[in-house]
Amino acid sequence: MMQNRPSVPVTTIGGYLGSGKTTLVNHLLRNANGRKLAVLVNEFGDLPIDEDLIESQDETLISIAGGCICCSFGNDLIGALRDMLGGSTVPDQILIETSGVAIPSAIVATVALLTGLHSDASLVVVDAETVRTAARDDYIGDTITRQLSDADIVVVNKGDLVSDTAKQELADWLSDVAPGSVILPTEFGRVAPDAIFGCVAEPSHGLTAHHSDALFESITLHPDPIEDVPNYVHRLITENRGIVRAKGYVYDMMDQCWLIQVVGQRSNVTRSDQAKQNGLVCIGLRGRCDFSGLRP
Amino acid sequence: MSQTTIYSAKKIITMNPNQPEVTHVAVRDGRILGAGSLSDLEPWGAYTLDDRFADKVLMPGFIEGHAHTMEGTLWRNVYVGWFDRMDPDGNIWQGVKSIDAIVARLIEAEAKLADPNTPLSAWSLDPIYMDNRRVTRHDLDRVSTDRPIGALHASGHILNVNSKGLELAGLLRTGINHPGIPLGADGLPTGELFGPDAMTPVGPHVGFERSLTDCDERGLRDYGKLCVRAGVTTCTDLAAQLTDDSVAMMLRVTGEESFPACIVPLKAFLGTTAKDIVDYMLALKPKSTERLRLGRIKAIADGSIQGFSARMRWPGYHNGAPNGLWYTAPDQMSDLYHRALEAGVQVHTHTNGDQATQMALDMLEPALRAHPSPDHRFTLQHCQLADAAQFRKMAKLGMCVNLFANHHFYWGDEHYRLTVGPERATRMNACRTALASGVPMSIHSDAPVTPLGPLFTAWAAVNRITASGRVQGEGEKIAVADALHAITLGAAYTLHMDAEVGSIEVGKRADFAVLDTDPTACDQSDLKDISVWGTVQGGRIFAATDL
Numbered sequence: 127m128m129q130n131r132p133s134v135p136v137t138t139i140g141g142y143l144g145s146g147k148t149t150l151v152n153h154l155l156r157n158a159n160g161r162k163l164a165v166l167v168n169e170f171g172d173l174p175i176d177e178d179l180i181e182s183q184d185e186t187l188i189s190i191a192g193g194c195i196c197c198s199f200g201n202d203l204i205g206a207l208r209d210m211l212g213g214s215t216v217p218d219q220i221l222i223e224t225s226g227v228a229i230p231s232a233i234v235a236t237v238a239l240l241t242g243l244h245s246d247a248s249l250v251v252v253d254a255e256t257v258r259t260a261a262r263d264d265y266i267g268d269t270i271t272r273q274l275s276d277a278d279i280v281v282v283n284k285g286d287l288v289s290d291t292a293k294q295e296l297a298d299w300l301s302d303v304a305p306g307s308v309i310l311p312t313e314f315g316r317v318a319p320d321a322i323f324g325c326v327a328e329p330s331h332g333l334t335a336h337h338s339d340a341l342f343e344s345i346t347l348h349p350d351p352i353e354d355v356p357n358y359v360h361r362l363i364t365e366n367r368g369i370v371r372a373k374g375y376v377y378d379m380m381d382q383c384w385l386i387q388v389v390g391q392r393s394n395v396t397r398s399d400q401a402k403q404n405g406l407v408c409i410g411l412r413g414r415c416d417f418s419g420l421r422p
Numbered sequence: 423m424s425q426t427t428i429y430s431a432k433k434i435i436t437m438n439p440n441q442p443e444v445t446h447v448a449v450r451d452g453r454i455l456g457a458g459s460l461s462d463l464e465p466w467g468a469y470t471l472d473d474r475f476a477d478k479v480l481m482p483g484f485i486e487g488h489a490h491t492m493e494g495t496l497w498r499n500v501y502v503g504w505f506d507r508m509d510p511d512g513n514i515w516q517g518v519k520s521i522d523a524i525v526a527r528l529i530e531a532e533a534k535l536a537d538p539n540t541p542l543s544a545w546s547l548d549p550i551y552m553d554n555r556r557v558t559r560h561d562l563d564r565v566s567t568d569r570p571i572g573a574l575h576a577s578g579h580i581l582n583v584n585s586k587g588l589e590l591a592g593l594l595r596t597g598i599n600h601p602g603i604p605l606g607a608d609g610l611p612t613g614e615l616f617g618p619d620a621m622t623p624v625g626p627h628v629g630f631e632r633s634l635t636d637c638d639e640r641g642l643r644d645y646g647k648l649c650v651r652a653g654v655t656t657c658t659d660l661a662a663q664l665t666d667d668s669v670a671m672m673l674r675v676t677g678e679e680s681f682p683a684c685i686v687p688l689k690a691f692l693g694t695t696a697k698d699i700v701d702y703m704l705a706l707k708p709k710s711t712e713r714l715r716l717g718r719i720k721a722i723a724d725g726s727i728q729g730f731s732a733r734m735r736w737p738g739y740h741n742g743a744p745n746g747l748w749y750t751a752p753d754q755m756s757d758l759y760h761r762a763l764e765a766g767v768q769v770h771t772h773t774n775g776d777q778a779t780q781m782a783l784d785m786l787e788p789a790l791r792a793h794p795s796p797d798h799r800f801t802l803q804h805c806q807l808a809d810a811a812q813f814r815k816m817a818k819l820g821m822c823v824n825l826f827a828n829h830h831f832y833w834g835d836e837h838y839r840l841t842v843g844p845e846r847a848t849r850m851n852a853c854r855t856a857l858a859s860g861v862p863m864s865i866h867s868d869a870p871v872t873p874l875g876p877l878f879t880a881w882a883a884v885n886r887i888t889a890s891g892r893v894q895g896e897g898e899k900i901a902v903a904d905a906l907h908a909i910t911l912g913a914a915y916t917l918h919m920d921a922e923v924g925s926i927e928v929g930k931r932a933d934f935a936v937l938d939t940d941p942t943a944c945d946q947s948d949l950k951d952i953s954v955w956g957t958v959q960g961g962r963i964f965a966a967t968d969l
Binding site for chain 1: 591592593598599600601602603619620622623663690692693694695698733744745747748749750751752753754777781
């Protein structure tokens with residue numbers, strides 16, 4: 127029944143209570159740009175979804191404009207994921223908003239057990255103003271550093287509340303506790319969805335990346351057939367170009383189509399069953415990325 | 423006009439200090455009309471004298487303050503535990519002492535299954551007693567390679583499956599990278615699945631459904647039989663999901679004339695907001711009946727000590743394992759306590775590690791200042807590693823505790839050697855310190871983790887003997903009288919039910935444990951061996967032999 131469906135990318139969104147996970151999720155829903163997103167949350171808190179986005183709602187499901195949904199899974203995440211894959215409409219991307227004390231890497235490992243899904247990125251949201259204090263708390267400090275230690279992407283929220291000096295100190299601290307992660311500073315959860323999502327935009331969505339704020343810039347490459355695709359991707363991410371995200375399809379000399387998904391230093395390069403339009407989107411932080419030599 | 427029956431007994435232990443022992447008890451309309459001598463009771467008017475208990479000892483019906491009715495459902499699987507255990511029908515299943523014996527028992531059960539696709543499910547596996555020998559899919563493959571097989575461990579936190587079970591779940595492959603799924607030399611999973619994250623994707627393929635924590639209809643009826651066999655007349659279900667369907671089912675089953683116990687289910691605070699669960703409890707409470715008491719919440723602070731998921735204070739685990747996991751964030755716990763105190767809804771909180779206990783204390787104190795609540799009786803469940811200072815704090819905050827006395831017997835040696843080391847293992851489940859600090863206390867089995875049996879639990883608290891036969895924590899032993907109080911009035915108090923059950927005195931529900939011998943007269947090392955004839959619940963007589 128679902129053999130021929132492409133595997134659905136799953137992003138886990140972790141972070142302690144009050145870090146801004148819900149704000150980020152709302153921003154992503156607001157800027158879904160045609161993607162069908164399914165958001166899974168433990169429970170519907172006071173305001174899981176901004177009211178103006180809601181089309182209809184019952185106890186466990188909120189329907190959102192543009193074909194997105196938000197479900198509460200209570201205590202049964204795996205059951206909810208199974209139900210979702212077995213349903214008639216399979217989403218383009220699943221977001222799991224974890225509880226404040228969950229360890230996202232544990233959820234990533236579990237997602238990998240289910241056929242039809244793959245883990246796209248583990249994202250952790252932190253509050254720029256309070257995270258370092260919280261990380262010293264007797265009760266939750268080690269939970270917060272554990273959340274960060276395996277993150278692929280750290281969204282540093284509420285950047286408007288701290289000084290430039292504090293921002294730099296925070297960046298230094300994060301490079302220690304979240305090594306190997308991409309750090310995305312933001313305010314009010316405004317992160318470009320393309321930087322978050324691994325799902326590759328279909329041509330109908332427009333390959334010119336559209337960003338909702340000025341923090342990001344991107345380039346779309348249409349490389350000629352490539353001799354060694356994994357090596358090509360390896361070079362792309364180790365050349366210190368500041369690429370946050372790269373995703374899309376390219377072809378090798380044998381006319382084999384490859385799917386490329388890059389988050390920071392981590393890449394996933396697989397042969398694609400289907401022939402897709404050649405195009406690789408690379409996204410970086412404005413002013414901190416170097417696309418020189420890549421532009422066609 | 424209502425009938426009065428006066429029962430004579432060899433001895434009636436009342437738990438009423440004004441007349442601790444009597445010979446007769448009068449019952450009318452399911453309640454105790456009076457306890458005393460026959461001449462004390464005769465003035466109540468016409469009666470029938472019933473001598474069926476003339477050679478028995480009556481106690482107040484036992485109250486189990488922490489168990490799970492899911493045990494009733496689990497008995498439909500094959501029992502593969504180390505210790506002998508009685509099923510709902512009264513059959514004693516011999517403990518299995520080797521992997522070969524487990525395989526042999528499963529082969530026997532497998533032969534009785536007609537449909538080749540039906541999973542074969544077993545429960546209560548505990549290789550700790552077999553020199554910690556790891557059980558693998560190859561062991562279970564000796565039973566069958568075609569039929570999916572699963573064996574749930576006694577802790578409930580580990581599942582062993584055979585190759586077919588892994589295959590059906592799509593996990594009989596290389597490349598799996600999951601902390602709860604160990605791999606063999608061949609790169610394939612060994613068949614051991616640690617923790618719910620690893621268990622849940624495979625469970626349904628080997629006969630363990632999603633909502634494992636809840637019993638089903640037949641399971642609840644079977645659980646009622648276990649209660650009778652253990653002398654239990656009031657039992658918690660800690661914690662249930664309490665969906666509309668499960669509440670309807672529990673109301674129906676407990677309402678049956680033949681159902682022999684009062685069930686007190688607590689709803690788990692997981693996957694819901696504090697506001698929603700408190701509102702839901704307020705709405706459920708009025709649906710309570712004589713035999714189903716609704717309206718309480720169970721919060722869960724941390725995991726388990728032997729699973730290394732309990733939250734420990736410095737210096738942490740004895741073997742250096744990293745600190746455990748929070749199941750509920752401190753801020754959420756605080757939110758729950760504030761709202762529940764304000765609404766007058768009782769919360770029982772699972773804490774295993776001493777840091778989890780401290781967190782609960784730290785969150786409750788300010789909530790109590792904000793919402794002064796005399797007689798809240800918020801209770802810490804398990805609370806296994808609490809130290810003396812924490813018990814003193816509990817007393818000051820008006821809290822109760824329900825200690826896991828059975829745990830000490832089953833896993834005490836493990837804690838001594840491995841998890842927390844000698845000093846803290848010795849103070850685990852510190853019943854004597856709790857009582858000396860003035861904390862109202864009960865003790866529990868956590869069935870199905872250990873068997874339902876308050877007399878065994880009392881024995882464990884009195885003798886503090888571990889499975890290997892060592893006394894662990896001489897200074898925390900309690901007297902027989904204190905242990906009997908803990909399994910009757912003590913437990914009733916933690917549920918705000920001490921005015922209606924827990925002792926044999928006028929006005930209370932006619933709930934009795936009917937025993938063949940006297941627990942106050944036997945050697946205290948024989949407490950666990952006292953045989954239970956059955957119970958009287960709400961005046962209805964339930965003989966274990968007639969179930």
